Amino acid sequence: MIITLTTDFGLTDPFVGIMKGVILSVAPSARIVDITHNIPSYDISEAAFLLEHTRRYFPPQTVHVVVVDPGVGSARRPIAGAVNGQFFVAPDNGILSWVLASAEARLAVSVHHITNTALFNPIVSNTFHGRDIFAPVAAHLAQGLSLKGVGPQILDYEKHALPRLRHLKDGVFVATVLRVDKFGNLITNIERRNLDGPFSIRLPGAEVQRIVSNYSEAEPGEAFAIEGSTGYIELSLNQGSAAERFHLGRGAEIEVETSGVNH
Amino acid sequence: MIITLTTDFGLTDPFVGIMKGVILSVAPSARIVDITHNIPSYDISEAAFLLEHTRRYFPPQTVHVVVVDPGVGSARRPIAGAVNGQFFVAPDNGILSWVLASAEARLAVSVHHITNTALFNPIVSNTFHGRDIFAPVAAHLAQGLSLKGVGPQILDYEKHALPRLRHLKDGVFVATVLRVDKFGNLITNIERRNLDGPFSIRLPGAEVQRIVSNYSEAEPGEAFAIEGSTGYIELSLNQGSAAERFHLGRGAEIEVETSGVNH
Amino acid sequence: MIITLTTDFGLTDPFVGIMKGVILSVAPSARIVDITHNIPSYDISEAAFLLEHTRRYFPPQTVHVVVVDPGVGSARRPIAGAVNGQFFVAPDNGILSWVLASAEARLAVSVHHITNTALFNPIVSNTFHGRDIFAPVAAHLAQGLSLKGVGPQILDYEKHALPRLRHLKDGVFVATVLRVDKFGNLITNIERRNLDGPFSIRLPGAEVQRIVSNYSEAEPGEAFAIEGSTGYIELSLNQGSAAERFHLGRGAEIEVETSGVNH
Numbered sequence: 001m002i003i004t005l006t007t008d009f010g011l012t013d014p015f016v017g018i019m020k021g022v023i024l025s026v027a028p029s030a031r032i033v034d035i036t037h038n039i040p041s042y043d044i045s046e047a048a049f050l051l052e053h054t055r056r057y058f059p060p061q062t063v064h065v066v067v068v069d070p071g072v073g074s075a076r077r078p079i080a081g082a083v084n085g086q087f088f089v090a091p092d093n094g095i096l097s098w099v100l101a102s103a104e105a106r107l108a109v110s111v112h113h114i115t116n117t118a119l120f121n122p123i124v125s126n127t128f129h130g131r132d133i134f135a136p137v138a139a140h141l142a143q144g145l146s147l148k149g150v151g152p153q154i155l156d157y158e159k160h161a162l163p164r165l166r167h168l169k170d171g172v173f174v175a176t177v178l179r180v181d182k183f184g185n186l187i188t189n190i191e192r193r194n195l196d197g198p199f200s201i202r203l204p205g206a207e208v209q210r211i212v213s214n215y216s217e218a219e220p221g222e223a224f225a226i227e228g229s230t231g232y233i234e235l236s237l238n239q240g241s242a243a244e245r246f247h248l249g250r251g252a253e254i255e256v257e258t259s260g261v262n263h
Numbered sequence: 264m265i266i267t268l269t270t271d272f273g274l275t276d277p278f279v280g281i282m283k284g285v286i287l288s289v290a291p292s293a294r295i296v297d298i299t300h301n302i303p304s305y306d307i308s309e310a311a312f313l314l315e316h317t318r319r320y321f322p323p324q325t326v327h328v329v330v331v332d333p334g335v336g337s338a339r340r341p342i343a344g345a346v347n348g349q350f351f352v353a354p355d356n357g358i359l360s361w362v363l364a365s366a367e368a369r370l371a372v373s374v375h376h377i378t379n380t381a382l383f384n385p386i387v388s389n390t391f392h393g394r395d396i397f398a399p400v401a402a403h404l405a406q407g408l409s410l411k412g413v414g415p416q417i418l419d420y421e422k423h424a425l426p427r428l429r430h431l432k433d434g435v436f437v438a439t440v441l442r443v444d445k446f447g448n449l450i451t452n453i454e455r456r457n458l459d460g461p462f463s464i465r466l467p468g469a470e471v472q473r474i475v476s477n478y479s480e481a482e483p484g485e486a487f488a489i490e491g492s493t494g495y496i497e498l499s500l501n502q503g504s505a506a507e508r509f510h511l512g513r514g515a516e517i518e519v520e521t522s523g524v525n526h
Numbered sequence: 527m528i529i530t531l532t533t534d535f536g537l538t539d540p541f542v543g544i545m546k547g548v549i550l551s552v553a554p555s556a557r558i559v560d561i562t563h564n565i566p567s568y569d570i571s572e573a574a575f576l577l578e579h580t581r582r583y584f585p586p587q588t589v590h591v592v593v594v595d596p597g598v599g600s601a602r603r604p605i606a607g608a609v610n611g612q613f614f615v616a617p618d619n620g621i622l623s624w625v626l627a628s629a630e631a632r633l634a635v636s637v638h639h640i641t642n643t644a645l646f647n648p649i650v651s652n653t654f655h656g657r658d659i660f661a662p663v664a665a666h667l668a669q670g671l672s673l674k675g676v677g678p679q680i681l682d683y684e685k686h687a688l689p690r691l692r693h694l695k696d697g698v699f700v701a702t703v704l705r706v707d708k709f710g711n712l713i714t715n716i717e718r719r720n721l722d723g724p725f726s727i728r729l730p731g732a733e734v735q736r737i738v739s740n741y742s743e744a745e746p747g748e749a750f751a752i753e754g755s756t757g758y759i760e761l762s763l764n765q766g767s768a769a770e771r772f773h774l775g776r777g778a779e780i781e782v783e784t785s786g787v788n789h
Contacts, residue, residue, distance in 0.1 A: 002550055004543065010445040011274065011537065014317040017267065017298035021320035024265055024294060031550060035543035041446060042502060054540040057547035057657065070502060073477025126477040128492035182536040183567060214599025214652040229654035239568060239596060273708040274537065277580040280530065280561035284583035287528055287557060304709060305765060333765060336740025389740040391755035394583065
């Protein structure tokens with residue numbers, strides 16, 4: 001059984017290694033996969049988007065543990081959910097918003113409040129629930145525990161609004177940068193179908209008017225749009241960082257002029 | 264069988280991957296867990312504390328490999344020890360001091376000098392014993408080799424004094440910052456029982472006089488004390504870095520005024 | 527079966543975790559080992575050298591996946607090769623040059639063009655072949671698929687010239703820095719036998735005239751030569767960074783004066 005880990009713990013402290021020790025103590029044959037531990041500290045939105053994009057490449061029954069948890073030790077609930085045939089274990093702070101949005105229409109969601117303290121570490125700290133609650137609960141789920149075994153189902157779990165394209169005026173909409181990757185590509189919430197006709201994406205000092213099908217098709221230094229591996233349109237430079245060149249980061253808004261009304 | 268790795272090798276060079284290749288060549292079914300490879304270069308003290316805090320969350324028989332080894336290739340001995348039912352493989356440079364201190368009272372310690380060259384890589388370099396000695400020895404221990412099989416028991420292994428609270432004058436003691444974590448929390452050697460009565464922890468430009476039970480209890484920007492996940496008192500800011508705000512790092516000394524004499 | 531991963535994807539984006547999800551979906555019992563994901567972006571040469579140095583420590587049948595792929599989505603071919611009893615899956619951009627050079631004399635090489643689209647992800651992006659082609663092909667090889675199953679053998683795969691020692695004038699040759707490691711050691715293409723007699727390695731502001739057998743043998747702050755763990759001569763400082771002190775990096779050329787003619 002696969003357990004994935006997504007946190008803002010970094011790789012310098014022993015936090016992640018400790019979580020793995022706890023998991024393997026409960027589920028000795030679990031396969032543990034690190035998604036990333038470099039979520040910016042406390043950045044729930046960043047983790048939320050990344051998780052939805054990532055979970056699609058894991059098999060059914062995978063248990064995803066997500067710990068970006070500024071409210072650790074407060075009244076915020078720990079939750080475990082079944083979504084689309086996989087499990088998610090996380091604080092109830094909206095971090096599952098993208099995952100839930102992709103699934104709810106299909107009624108494939110069941111979220112439970114983790115209350116069964118018998119699953120927890122013997123001593124539960126107020127500062128490291130990744131170790132004391134989320135890791136052992138995930139390991140028990142990987143061992144076959146049902147969601148009912150972690151606690152009662154709830155319906156009032158937290159969900160955040162996702163950034164949507166916004167109509168500005170006739171023929172112009174506003175898109176949002178969802179995240180910036182290591183190569184400086186700006187991943188937007190624009191989809192391919194939103195750019196069906198002629199278009200112009202307004203960046204500081206540049207207008208992007210074409211979609212290339214691969215990076216090498218563009219001239220060195222040229223800014224271009226490309227359908228990225230998430231399925232969303234990315235704004236990129238050939239072997240350069242669009243984020244640096246245009247000084248844009250996550251949350252930045254970008255105007256897009258189109259001739260059509262396909263958004 | 265679990266083998267953990269703690270080094271100052273970083274994650275950019277292939278050193279860690281190579282150690283894993285060596286381990287899996289000897290012990291194909293070993294489960295390898297990275298604790299951290301971002302110990303500051305040559306920083307034995309940092310690794311020593313972190314290891315004791317971490318090993319508690321791993322099951323019996325786990326083999327911990329710890330390679331922070333400024334003396335590699337010199338006369339310093341390679342050692343393997345059994346402590347509290349787990350194994351430790353490391354250079355004899357004091358890096359096991361915290362682990363040994365936690366166990367010696369219980370006579371649960373046996374340290375051996377690694378001398379059985381038949382366990383080593385065919386060619387032993389003078390610069391990378393992690394690959395040539397520690398990894399294969401750990402893999403053989405994980406495969407069931409006894410400590411006697413690695414070499415003779417020794418009693419004169421190296422141990423360093425651990426930082427203790429120091430009495431300064433009536434009602435005032437001096438504590439030490441043991442390490443700083445990714446969030447900028449200052450992990451001190453103060454324990455909860457040392458702060459039983461009213462107290463005042465003197466930080467540059469601030470006096471900390473209360474312990475909160477979780478981060479969210481504090482005001483934004485407020486400095487506070489909290490019992491951290493290591494069991495020691497940490498000095499923290501709510502969603503901010505205490506290390507940056509107070510310009511304090513590992514080894515920094517902090518005066519604590521108390522009304523009691525409980526230290 | 528072991529699958530290793532070497533990329534320039536970094537550890538912040540979910541790219542590596544996603545590749546692991548794809549691999550485990552095809553080969554649930556594969557053992558995945560990260561070599562490094564911190565290859566400088568698009569730096570094929572860096573990955574090429576590192577791979578040859580690393581693969582020697584892995585058992586036969588290991589599948590090495592190497593993705594540094596500035597030409598992703600263009601006409602460059604994906605390839606899979608058998609070299610010295612191990613498998614390599616990579617873009618055909620010269621990244622296997624060191625591995626191939628070490629093996630070709632022994633006729634232990636077979637390189638195939640990956641054309642069997644039945645092995646790929648259902649949707650193949652133009653930006654992330656690590657996920658869509660290389661990961662699933664590697665997983666199928668780990669499951670026992672033969673190289674013939676991935677596509678036809680080719681002979682015109684890309685190979686780059688490796689940096690060789692260059693004769694400058696009588697008694698003087700020019701060496702190249704192959705890479706710099708985390709500790710600032712300069713790994714050169716000089717071998718031990720090239721320095722058999724008296725020698726002088728000219729660094730900016732220093733002449734290195736002796737080889738030590740281990741780091742501690744040198745004086746603090748002294749620059750020295752040492753046979754490193756790759757088998758090549760490294761230029762080092764005792765507990766300091768030679769790269770920083772001499773402002774030298776990969777590709778830098780260094781003059782070496784020798785009394786002999788052994789190069």
